[in-house]
Amino acid sequence: MKIIETKNLVKRFNGIHAVDRLSIGIEKGQITGIIGPNGSGKTTLINLLSGVLEIDSGEIVVDGAEKITRILPHQVFFYGITRTFQNVRLFEQMTVLDNILVVVTERNVFSSLFEKHIEYHHKIAEEVLQKVGLWEKKNQLAVNLSYGQRKLLEIARTLAMKAEVYLFDEPFAGLFPEMRKIVSSIIQELKQENKTVVLIEHDIGLIRELCDHIFVMDEGKLLAEGKPESVLEKREVIEAYLGE
Amino acid sequence: MEYLIHLAILFAIYAILGVSLNLVVGYTGLLSVTHAAFYGVGAYTTAIFLTKSGVGFFSSLILGIAMAVAVSFLIGVVLSKFKGDYYALGTFGFNTIIFAVFLNWQNLTMGPLGIPGISKPELFGINFTNNFNFLVLALIFLVLIYFASRFVVNSSFGRALKAIREDETVIAVFGYNTLYFKLVIFVISAAMAAVAGSLFASYITFIDPSGFQVTESMFILAIIILGGLANLRGSILGALFLILLPEILRFVGFPSDIEAQMRQVVYGIILILLMLYRPQGLIGEYKL
Numbered sequence: 080m081k082i083i084e085t086k087n088l089v090k091r092f093n094g095i096h097a098v099d100r101l102s103i104g105i106e107k108g109q110i111t112g113i114i115g116p117n118g119s120g121k122t123t124l125i126n127l128l129s130g131v132l133e134i135d136s137g138e139i140v141v142d143g144a145e146k147i148t149r150i151l152p153h154q155v156f157f158y159g160i161t162r163t164f165q166n167v168r169l170f171e172q173m174t175v176l177d178n179i180l181v182v183v184t185e186r187n188v189f190s191s192l193f194e195k196h197i198e199y200h201h202k203i204a205e206e207v208l209q210k211v212g213l214w215e216k217k218n219q220l221a222v223n224l225s226y227g228q229r230k231l232l233e234i235a236r237t238l239a240m241k242a243e244v245y246l247f248d249e250p251f252a253g254l255f256p257e258m259r260k261i262v263s264s265i266i267q268e269l270k271q272e273n274k275t276v277v278l279i280e281h282d283i284g285l286i287r288e289l290c291d292h293i294f295v296m297d298e299g300k301l302l303a304e305g306k307p308e309s310v311l312e313k314r315e316v317i318e319a320y321l322g323e
Numbered sequence: 324m325e326y327l328i329h330l331a332i333l334f335a336i337y338a339i340l341g342v343s344l345n346l347v348v349g350y351t352g353l354l355s356v357t358h359a360a361f362y363g364v365g366a367y368t369t370a371i372f373l374t375k376s377g378v379g380f381f382s383s384l385i386l387g388i389a390m391a392v393a394v395s396f397l398i399g400v401v402l403s404k405f406k407g408d409y410y411a412l413g414t415f416g417f418n419t420i421i422f423a424v425f426l427n428w429q430n431l432t433m434g435p436l437g438i439p440g441i442s443k444p445e446l447f448g449i450n451f452t453n454n455f456n457f458l459v460l461a462l463i464f465l466v467l468i469y470f471a472s473r474f475v476v477n478s479s480f481g482r483a484l485k486a487i488r489e490d491e492t493v494i495a496v497f498g499y500n501t502l503y504f505k506l507v508i509f510v511i512s513a514a515m516a517a518v519a520g521s522l523f524a525s526y527i528t529f530i531d532p533s534g535f536q537v538t539e540s541m542f543i544l545a546i547i548i549l550g551g552l553a554n555l556r557g558s559i560l561g562a563l564f565l566i567l568l569p570e571i572l573r574f575v576g577f578p579s580d581i582e583a584q585m586r587q588v589v590y591g592i593i594l595i596l597l598m599l600y601r602p603q604g605l606i607g608e609y610k611l
Contacts, residue, residue, distance in 0.1 A: 129496055156498025170489035172553075172609050173482070181486045182497040184479035188507050191480040240497065 081143060082107040082244060082275050083128065083160075088137035090123050090299075097123040099299035100137065105244075108273040110266060112280060112290035112307065116319060120299040121279045122165050125246045128277075129162045130155045156186075159243035163250055165279075167229045169221040169236075176217040178232055179204040179239045207235040211261060227258045234262060244275045251282060263289065283311060295319070328454045332526055334566045335461035336519045339468050341546040341558030343515030348544065349552035349609060350476055351508050352488025354407075356540040357398070357414035360421035361513035363535030364391045365520025367425060370438040370530050380444035380451075384521040388514045394421070395513030396506070403505040406491060418537045425532035437531025441524050451525075461522050465559075468515050472555055475511065484508055485553070488609070549597060551607025560605050568593065 081104040090098040098120045105111050113121045126132040128139060130152040139147045141158045155161075170178050183200045185191040194200075208214040211231040216224065221232060230250065237245055250262050266289055269276050280286055286293060287307045295302040295310060297319040303310050310316055344358045365387035372383035398417045405413050425432050432438065444451040444460065451457045475481050486494040487501050495501050524530045542565070550561020569586055577585040603610045 131492060131496065152492060152495035153498055153500045155496055162496060164493070168490050168493045170486045170493070172489060173485055177482055177485070180479070181482045181494065184482065186498045186500070188480065188503050191483060192475070192478050194479040236497075 080107045081105060082141070083277075084140040084143075085124075085128075086138050086140065088124070088127060088139065089135045090120075090127055090132060091135050096299045098127065101296075101299065101301055102137075103294050103301060103304065105275060105277060106292060107243075107275050108270065109291040110270050110276045110278060110289050112278050112286045112293035113296060114280065114283075114286060114293060115296035115302070118298075119296040121296055122248055123299075124296070125162060125248050125277070125279065128155075129160060129246060153186075156240070156242075160246065161237040161240040161242040161244070162246035163230075163233045163237055163248055165248040165252075167226075167233050169229055169232060171220070171222040173221060174218050175208065175213055175221055175224070175232060176204055178221050179207060179236055182236055183239050203239055203241075207238045210238065210265065211235045227254050230254060231258060231261065234265060238265065242274070244277065245269060246277045248279045249281065250278070251280060251285060259285075287311065325454060328458050330566060330570060332454065332458050332461050332522075334562055335458065335465045336523050336526070337543070337546060337566055338465050338559045338562040339461075339519040339522075340516055340543045341550060341562045342465075342469055342472050342555050343512045343519070344543050345547045345552065345555060345558045346472055346475065346484075346508050346512045346515075348547055349554065349557075349607070350481060350488065351484040351505060352609075353402075353505060353509070354411040354544075355414040355509075355512075356411060356537055356544060357418040357421075358512070358516050358543045359535045359537065359539035360418045361391045361395055361516035362520040362523070362539070362543075363421060363425055363530075363532070364394050364513075365517025366524035366530050366535070367432055367438070367520075368517070369521035370441045370524045371431060373441050373525070374438055380442070380521075380525055381446065384518065387517045387521045391513045391517030391520075392510055395510045399506040399509040399513075402509065403502045414540075415537060418540050422532055422536050425535060432532070435531060435533075437529055438524075439529045441528045441530070443525050443528065457526055461526070464518055464522060468518065469555060469559070472515070475508075476553075476555070480504070480507075488553075545594065547604070548607075549594065549604050551604035553609040554604075554606050557604055557606045564605070 083105040086102050088098055088101045115121055123132065127134055130150040134148060139150065141147065170181065180200055183203050184194055205214060208217060211234060213228060213232055213235065224232060234250060251259050254262065266276055278290060290307050293307050293310050294304045295316050302319055303313050303316050340358060340362060347353050347355045368387035368390040369383040372378045372386055373380065402410060402413050426434055449456055451460055483499055483504055487504060491501050546561040546565050547558050549564060551557025568590060572586040572589055
């Protein structure tokens, strides 16, 4: 079953097509990889799926029913979608703990003033911070974390959301092997929980190891799709992506 | 002694303005230079009701708050769609418009002539024409507003405000409709500024539009930047510093013909030095 589909999705920047009539379907409960050379439109696609950018034309279908031609960032949460960013975007001048608490507490203005579930929210925060090994640093400001820790905190923030679809934009970039293992196991655990993961990644080894299905993008278009082992052998993919 | 009480009353009024503006600028990261407008709305509403109708101070104070809530809601609906520099420019524009209303709606505000003869409060037989009593009243309001603000910033709502300050797009992706949060904190802050305005009008017993220009908003902004953004105690410290500093400089002994100008120069230099060497303010937690 497709949890997210794009139909003829288009996004232009100054007349240049960053995403060009892209139609893809992401299967529920799978790890889907999106690969392609720099500037191929991968991050733009994630930005469209998460409402960070407005769609120029085409539509996104969520859960086979809801057709969306305009999605606002705050609505993404209600579709069960969460994400990380290519360049880590934390709430820098807030503590590690507050970076998590803010995504689990009430969204309604009045309810957030008179929060009732403080203990439950702290429990979720502790659980996800323990998972990425940052619980001991809960009172530090996010800005004072190392690059790898910042990446892990961003991933922990998405886990706290308990979403259905996780859009990870280069979650392994710049991480030490130990941290890569943590991220890799988190992604595999999400799959075991029947969650959907969309993974933008340049490391072909990781793509082969983790992904059930991949899409290859080039100049905003879909170049190829299928199982990693078959797609990565295709000549056009090798030419476009590896430049060979 | 009367002089010290007078300074303490001014301090309490400006501390209320500082604490309330810090909610918008320090905690939410929205650079607002329209706070004097709501200070003025509170002052004018109180002054008009006290001089032209039979209501007492506390009723006119509530009416001042209600008026500030209504005006700030209308302004906030527009402003909440802006971010960064555009937000600051928008607030600048609104302060200018409201100042123009104070200046030109002569039937109601008496324009540049101002409104004289504003009465002082009286409650349960306590007469606030006595300045010491008025100081106690002003400090009670300061304490109430300080604790109300502390409640707001320590709640989940306050945490969301800080997240908006840090990255509005990201917190929106996590399900927050940031427009509502920006609007609500703007209205809360304006209501608190109106309290300061009502106290000011009643204390001085005369108001005119000159006290509610953009320059006054800049002064309130200086209080919170100097004291410390995203720190309520910083706003109080900033108010204390900026209210007392010009008074202290009176005793430095500048030649009488240039005394006023020299005070302004020293005042400016101290502010520049603080910004150079301590840009987060005296006890601030956040830099603009």
